[in-house]
Amino acid sequence: MTYYGQLIADRRARPGDDMVSALIAAEIDGQRLSDQDIGAVLLLLGVAGNESTTKILGNAWYQAAVHPGQRRIAFQPGRIGDWVEETLRCDSSGQMTARLVTSDVEWHDTVVPAGSRLLLIFAAANHDPRVFPNPEMFDLDRDTSRTLAFGTGPHFCLGASLARLEARIVLEELVAAVHEDYGVGTPVRVHHPNIHGLSSLPTTVKAR
Incomplete structure (x- = not known):
């Protein structure tokens, strides 16, 4: 944040053709963004x-390793996208987000009053058996169209398409470079309230 503060100050003094300058210049109804x-x-x-994209890649690699039947599918032509989407549903790198409730709202016979702070655990929603049968099963053949890994509505993740593209490209390159029967050692997990993933995953591969 110290670096960003210096960058913002510099762009306020010397605006350029960049995103920070665009954010400084942005205005809605006479209001501008603060530093x-x-x-x-x-x-x-x-x-x-x-962070989230690198973690989803580690999670995808690990899930395929511990589910060899699904790994066989993942390594088949045209199945990388399914591998990415099922990882996003089953083992997403993002876990939750917080929101301020602006008006009274009722969910499941419970009224949440305006002014409440609400913690939305979308990783748990992705394991809802009413939406995803056998939710704990890692299954590349399932319908993942209702996954909430990137949120929904006006709060849908701005970088969702880029994250999916990055994940597909990395996994495509890995599948092209190594044989399917790779092995993994003991995973070391990151302990963070929101970011879910691995800090290391020892892997042994055989080059094609």
Whole structure:
């Protein structure tokens, strides 16, 4: 945030053709973003564009390793997209988000009053048996169209398409480079309230 603060100050003094300058110049109904607002956007883009994508790749590699039947499917032509989507549903790198309730809303016979802070655990929603049969099963043949890994509605993740593209490209290159029967050692997990993934996953592969 210290770096972002210096960057924002520099762009306020010397605007350029870049995103920070565009955020500084943005205006809606006479209101502009504060330095704190702009810093939060930059922090979000930096974390979401790096941490979540690398973690979903590790999770995909691990899930395929411990489900050899599904790994066989994942390594077949045209199935990388299914591998990515089922990982997003079953073992997403993002776990939850918080929201401020702006008006009274009723969910499942419970009224959540305006002003409440609500923690939405979308990783749990992706294991809802009313939506996904046998939700704990890693299954590349399932319908993942209702996955909430990237949110929904006006809060849908801005970088969802890029994250999916990055994940597909990396896995496509790995599948092209190594044989299906790779092995993994003991995974070391990251302990974080929201980011779910691995800090290391020892892997043994055989080049094609």
